[in-house]
Each structure stands twice: as C-alpha cells, then as structure tokens.
Amino acid sequence: MLSIESAIFIAWALAIVIFDWRRRLIPNALIIVGASCALAFAAAHISPFDTSIGVALIGFGAGFVALMPFHLLGMMGAADVKAFAVLGAWCGPRALVGIWVAASLAAFVHALVLLARRRAVFALRDLPDTATLEERRRNSTPYGALLAAAAIGHLALFATGAHA
Structure with a gap:
C-alpha cells in the first residue's frame, strides 16, 4: 500500500513535471x-526513501553541487539545479546518479x-533555421x-526492493 509520505x-x-x-x-x-517535506520527513524518520536527516542534507548539497556547473555554463536553468537538490534531499545522494542518468537519456531522446x-518545419517553410527567444524556450528540454x-x-x- 502507498504511504502518505510516498503519495x-x-x-x-x-507538480514539477507538469509545471516544467x-x-x-x-x-x-x-x-x-x-x-x-523532504527534510521534515527525514527528520521524523518517515521518508519514503528511508532517508535520515543527515543523508537528506548531504543529498541536497550533492544535487546542488552536481548540476550548478551546468547552470553556470548556461546549459540549464537554476530551477533544474534547485529541483535536483530537493530530489537529493528526498532520495539521498546514492540515488542521484541513477536519476541523473535516466533523465539525461530521456533528455537526449527529447x-x-x-x-x-x-528541421522538418523549417524545410517545409524553406526558411533559414532561426528561432525567436520564445520559440527557443518552448522548444527547450x-x-x-x-x-x-x-x-x-x-x-x-x-x-x-529493486534498487541498488
């Protein structure tokens, strides 16, 4: 049965998926x-990932540090970095690698x-491949x-129980 913490x-x-x-x-x-929620559940020992408060804090820091260079290079938005940090607090640092790999593979396909x-749209229009800032945002991953x-x-x- 699904726990309230998991729900x-x-x-x-x-909500993150829908907004983004x-x-x-x-x-x-x-x-x-x-x-x-992640930190409160970890502190209360009711995290859906069995994450302690110490592990949650390490996960938060690890998530933040892992993606911040990509933000600083202009490769992703700050919200993605913050979301990954919060996912680290929920799941713990060990889970972040698998989450990152799965998301990166999906991002590649996207x-x-x-x-x-x-390319198909611009080929049909016989236009140069230029896009406005709004189109770039809408067409981002x-x-x-x-x-x-x-x-x-x-x-x-x-x-x-299928996790590593």
Whole structure:
C-alpha cells in the first residue's frame, strides 16, 4: 500500500513535471514545499526513501553541487539545479546518479525529437533555421520534469526492493 509520505512525494514530483513541461519553469514555492517535506520527513524518520536527516542534507548539497556547473555554463536553468537538490534531499545522494542518468537519456531522446521536428518545419517553410527567444524556450528540454519523472521511477524501484 502507498504511504502518505510516498503519495506526497509523488504529488510534488508530478507538480514539477507538469509545471516544467507546460511552462518551462518551476515555481520557487514548489521547491520550498518539496525541500520542507523532504527534510521534515527525514527528520521524523518517515521518508519514503528511508532517508535520515543527515543523508537528506548531504543529498541536497550533492544535487546542488552536481548540476550548478551546468547552470553556470548556461546549459540549464537554476530551477533544474534547485529541483535536483530537493530530489537529493528526498532520495539521498546514492540515488542521484541513477536519476541523473535516466533523465539525461530521456533528455537526449527529447532533444533529438525537437531537432527533427524543427528541421522538418523549417524545410517545409524553406526558411533559414532561426528561432525567436520564445520559440527557443518552448522548444527547450524540460530537464526538471525529466528529473522528477526519473525520481518517481526510482521510488517505484525502491518500493519493490529493486534498487541498488
């Protein structure tokens, strides 16, 4: 049976998926709620990932440090970094590698689809391959959504005992 803590995590992660997929942004309020729940559940020893408060704090830091260079290089938004940090607080640092790999593979496939679609549209229009800032944003990969979806998958594996 699904625990209330697991249901709260899934609801939070799905909110990340929906916001990032539709708007290409993740509200700071959603980040704060996720971090608060992750740390509170860890402190109360009721984390759906059996994460202690110490492990949750290490996971938060690890998630932040791992993706910050990509943000500083302009390769991803700050919200993606913050979301990964919060996922680290929920899942712990050991889970972050698998979540990152799964999300990155999905992002690669998404980027290939976007590229193929974009080239087809411009070929049909016989136009140069230029896009406005709004089109670039709309055609970007919602990495936070993919990270959150991968974390939901990790919870499913964790719940069945299939995690490493």
